[in-house]
Amino acid sequence: xxxxxxxxxxxxxxxVKYIFGYTGGTIMPVIDEMGKQHDLFTxxxxxHEQGATFMAQGLSRASLSTDNPQIGVCMSTSGPGAMxxxxxxxxxxMDSVPIVxxxxxxxxxxxxxxxxxxxxVVGVMMPICKQTYMPLAVDEIEKTIxxxxxxxxxxxFGPVVIDIPKDVQLQETAKKYSFDxxxxxxxxxxxYYHPSPERDVLHKAIxxxxxxxxxxMFCGHGVISSNAGEMLQEFAEKxxxxxxxxxxxxxxxxxxxxxxxxxxxxHGTVEANRAVMNADLIISFGMRFDDRVTGKLxxxxxxxxxxxxxxxxxxxxxxxxxxxxxxxxxxxxLHVILHDPELTSKPRRRWLxxxxxxxxxxxxxxxxxxxxxxxxxxxxxxxxxxxxxSTITEGKDIxxxxxxxxxxxxxxxxxxxxxxxxxxxxGAGTMGCSLPMAIGAKLARPDERVWSISGDGGFQMNIxxxxxxxxxxxxxxxxxxxxxxLGMVRQWQTLFFDGRYAGTPMLSPDFGxxxxxxxxxxxxxxxLDKVDAAIRAAAEHEGAYLLEFIxxxxxxxxxxxxxxxxxxxxxxxxxxx
Amino acid sequence: xxxxxxxxxxxxxxxQNKPGTLNKISMMIRRKMYNVDTLTVCKAKPLGVSRMTFxxxxxxxxxxxxxxxxxxxxxxxxxxxxxxxxxxxxxxVAIIKFExxxxxxxxxxxxxxxxxxxxQPHDIHIIxxxxxxxxxxxxxxxxxxxxxxxxxxxxxTALDK
Ligand SMILES: Cc1ncc(C[n+]2csc(CCOP(=O)(O)OP(=O)(O)O)c2C)c(N)n1
Ligand SMILES: [Mg+2]
Numbered sequence: 102x103x104x105x106x107x108x109x110x111x112x113x114x115x116x117v118k119y120i121f122g123y124t125g126g127t128i129m130p131v132i133d134e135m136g137k138q139h140d141l142f143t144x145x146x147x148x149h150e151q152g153a154t155f156m157a158q159g160l161s162r163a164s165l166s167t168d169n170p171q172i173g174v175c176m177s178t179s180g181p182g183a184m185x186x187x188x189x190x191x192x193x194x195m196d197s198v199p200i201v202x203x204x205x206x207x208x209x210x211x212x213x214x215x216x217x218x219x220x221x222v223v224g225v226m227m228p229i230c231k232q233t234y235m236p237l238a239v240d241e242i243e244k245t246i247x248x249x250x251x252x253x254x255x256x257x258f259g260p261v262v263i264d265i266p267k268d269v270q271l272q273e274t275a276k277k278y279s280f281d282x283x284x285x286x287x288x289x290x291x292x293y294y295h296p297s298p299e300r301d302v303l304h305k306a307i308x309x310x311x312x313x314x315x316x317x318m319f320c321g322h323g324v325i326s327s328n329a330g331e332m333l334q335e336f337a338e339k340x341x342x343x344x345x346x347x348x349x350x351x352x353x354x355x356x357x358x359x360x361x362x363x364x365x366x367x368h369g370t371v372e373a374n375r376a377v378m379n380a381d382l383i384i385s386f387g388m389r390f391d392d393r394v395t396g397k398l399x400x401x402x403x404x405x406x407x408x409x410x411x412x413x414x415x416x417x418x419x420x421x422x423x424x425x426x427x428x429x430x431x432x433x434x435l436h437v438i439l440h441d442p443e444l445t446s447k448p449r450r451r452w453l454x455x456x457x458x459x460x461x462x463x464x465x466x467x468x469x470x471x472x473x474x475x476x477x478x479x480x481x482x483x484x485x486x487x488x489x490x491s492t493i494t495e496g497k498d499i500x501x502x503x504x505x506x507x508x509x510x511x512x513x514x515x516x517x518x519x520x521x522x523x524x525x526x527x528g529a530g531t532m533g534c535s536l537p538m539a540i541g542a543k544l545a546r547p548d549e550r551v552w553s554i555s556g557d558g559g560f561q562m563n564i565x566x567x568x569x570x571x572x573x574x575x576x577x578x579x580x581x582x583x584x585x586x587l588g589m590v591r592q593w594q595t596l597f598f599d600g601r602y603a604g605t606p607m608l609s610p611d612f613g614x615x616x617x618x619x620x621x622x623x624x625x626x627x628x629l630d631k632v633d634a635a636i637r638a639a640a641e642h643e644g645a646y647l648l649e650f651i652x653x654x655x656x657x658x659x660x661x662x663x664x665x666x667x668x669x670x671x672x673x674x675x676x677x678x
Numbered sequence: 679x680x681x682x683x684x685x686x687x688x689x690x691x692x693x694q695n696k697p698g699t700l701n702k703i704s705m706m707i708r709r710k711m712y713n714v715d716t717l718t719v720c721k722a723k724p725l726g727v728s729r730m731t732f733x734x735x736x737x738x739x740x741x742x743x744x745x746x747x748x749x750x751x752x753x754x755x756x757x758x759x760x761x762x763x764x765x766x767x768x769x770x771v772a773i774i775k776f777e778x779x780x781x782x783x784x785x786x787x788x789x790x791x792x793x794x795x796x797x798q799p800h801d802i803h804i805i806x807x808x809x810x811x812x813x814x815x816x817x818x819x820x821x822x823x824x825x826x827x828x829x830x831x832x833x834x835t836a837l838d839k
Contacts (some may be wrong), residue, residue: 224701291756
């Protein structure tokens with residue numbers, strides 16, 4: 102068999118159905134072979150390789166909670182093709198998303214001679230992905246691909262890159278070559294993976310939980326990745342402990358649950374951030390105390406013991422010192438802890454009352470604007486649009502935001518009801534991720550409605566993926582919240598740069614004409630009383646739909662803890678000049 | 679800027695003997711903003727495993743632990759740990775070429791017991807000396823920089839008691 106056949110055989114064995122790929126000299130043989138086996142794979146061609154990485158992410162992330170979890174695979178040619186994958190791979194690494202990237206490489210005979218379209222892909226990718234491979238002989242291909250999938254999906258998830266020289270793709274195996282997947286075991290003595298919690302640390306954790314008066318639970322990405330949302334909710338209910346969410350923890354349980362504090366951190370709710378500030382115990386599941394979550398570390402949760410459940414041991418005690426560190430899978434830990442007979446509950450009347458008071462502040466602040474719906478200039482507010490969308494879809498749809506103010510508005514104002522229905526770029530915050538990621542999510546969950554919500558800036562970073570939507574007939578509902586600015590940066594300029602708007606005003610094209618060019622129905626919404634009808638039209642339409650909302654550029658997302666500030670510095674309310 | 683002399687640390691890593699492993703380890707050390715003082719690599723007892731010892735400067739225990747955990751995260755790193763100077767031997771070897779009169783040479787040899795590898799006319803000698811870093815440093819001091827022609831040092835390798 103040829104190398105290309107082995108590549109596809111391995112992918113097929115791993116349940117891969119979609120290949121997000123873009124052809125070119127050194128990957129042609131693989132794509133050619135795929136063309137011959139056209140019934141096995143659906144080839145989805147992005148309009149830029151970066152799109153492929155985000156489509157792969159969307160597929161991996163959205164399918165994770167279904168009966169048919171799939172790993173997104175993206176493919177590109179060497180040199181420029183592979184370099185176009187970089188941003189999306191780095192993004193997947195930051196957000197622990199399992200994807201596999203296969204890149205063609207120049208032939209082994211000319212590697213490291215600056216051959217045509219040669220880039221040191223392994224060298225470039227090494228620091229921004231979980232593992233890199235370069236099989237140098239045809240009989241290494243299958244075991245490399247299987248190991249790659251194993252590494253990508255075991256322990257803390259992450260992206261893996263396989264760079265395959267063209268001559269290796271074309272090599273024929275020796276007659277006696279065989280590969281038995283059933284007998285295959287990756288041989289990785291250094292791959293530390295510790296899924297089950299240790300008994301004694303668990304007991305210590307339960308002791309702290311039972312003792313605490315003012316506990317808060319954190320729901321991070323690890324809860325989503327280990328499909329533990331329901332268990333987390335059960336645990337919260339059983340112990341009567343409120344839950345705060347990281348950006349990636351959103352949608353693990355209904356966000357309007359009585360014990361939910363909503364999102365915490367830089368743009369978190371007052372109740373979440375104050376609860377963290379005043380807590381005597383933090384029980385953190387599958388998160389890494391990112392600076393967007395903690396603010397100034399020296400002031401962070403000073404009076405709290407910290408129980409940290411995390412699959413990646415290098416995250417334990419990294420930013421926040423723990424009282425009990427549990428290096429284990431979130432789902433397994435919850436499963437054990439939930440059924441521990443020593444676990445007790447308390448009414449926590451004082452603590453929950455304090456939280457309820459703070460929740461009122463957040464609601465009242467939002468209500469000031471939501472009740473009007475538009476800004477001083479009469480233009481729409483993003484929070485209005487997102488809350489309307491939330492009401493109309495009953496919080497049940499899949500939301501894929503881009504990066505910016507609209508992302509934080511979506512995080513704060515969508516009433517998440519469906520498990521694993523929020524796919525956002527967090528660690529990297531990569532503008533342009535939304536449109537391609539929404540395509541991947543829709544392929545994974547074809548029966549659910551998927552909304553891609555972008556700003557005018559980010560939308561234009563991967564606007565070309567409208568071509569993929571057109572070609573694939575993907576039913577993605579697209580919203581552009583157009584405020585004429587790189588809004589999130591503008592907000593910083595408003596708050597911290599004396600309102601000097603350098604490099605943030607942005608002229609956009611006529612999105613209606615663009616939609617028309619791609620044969621996608623379009624509506625521009627400028628008035629409050631047209632918002633609902635437009636959202637309904639898009640929701641009910643079969644196929645992609647583009648909605649452009651003209652938004653107030655001076656809207657800000659609050660609360661906000663300034664970068665580097667502590668929770669005491671939280672800006673809750675806007676003083677208008 | 680005054681550079682504070684920080685505590686010297688020896689970190690030992692058992693790694694898979696594969697291309698790219700050294701690259702990854704040095705990349706992580708760079709990302710953590712350290713400068714490698716010394717680095718030695720050799721084959722370890724198990725087949726296909728290399729033993730890497732490197733030294734760097736850091737006072738903060740937590741940061742050293744972080745580095746070790748992040749190194750261990752690489753699939754190629756089987757085990758990494760810090761070697762405590764009180765419970766381990768740190769040694770290095772130097773090959774030194776210098777010009778020195780016979781009398782002083784003999785005196786130095788009595789103190790340091792090095793091996794003379796080569797002696798050439800005009801009092802030029804090549805010697806091999808091994809021991810803890812400070813012993814080698816002391817030898818060089820006693821020798822005097824004006825006599826030194828060239829020096830090759832391996833850097834520290836270390837072993838637990
Ligand atoms: C690729 C990339 N470049 C730059 C940034 C920095 N950045 C973060 S948010 C933002 C503004 C986004 O503007 P827009 O897409 O219009 O969304 P808005 O904030 O207006 O809702 C910028 C420039 C980024 N996150 N990603
Ligand atoms: Mg904008």
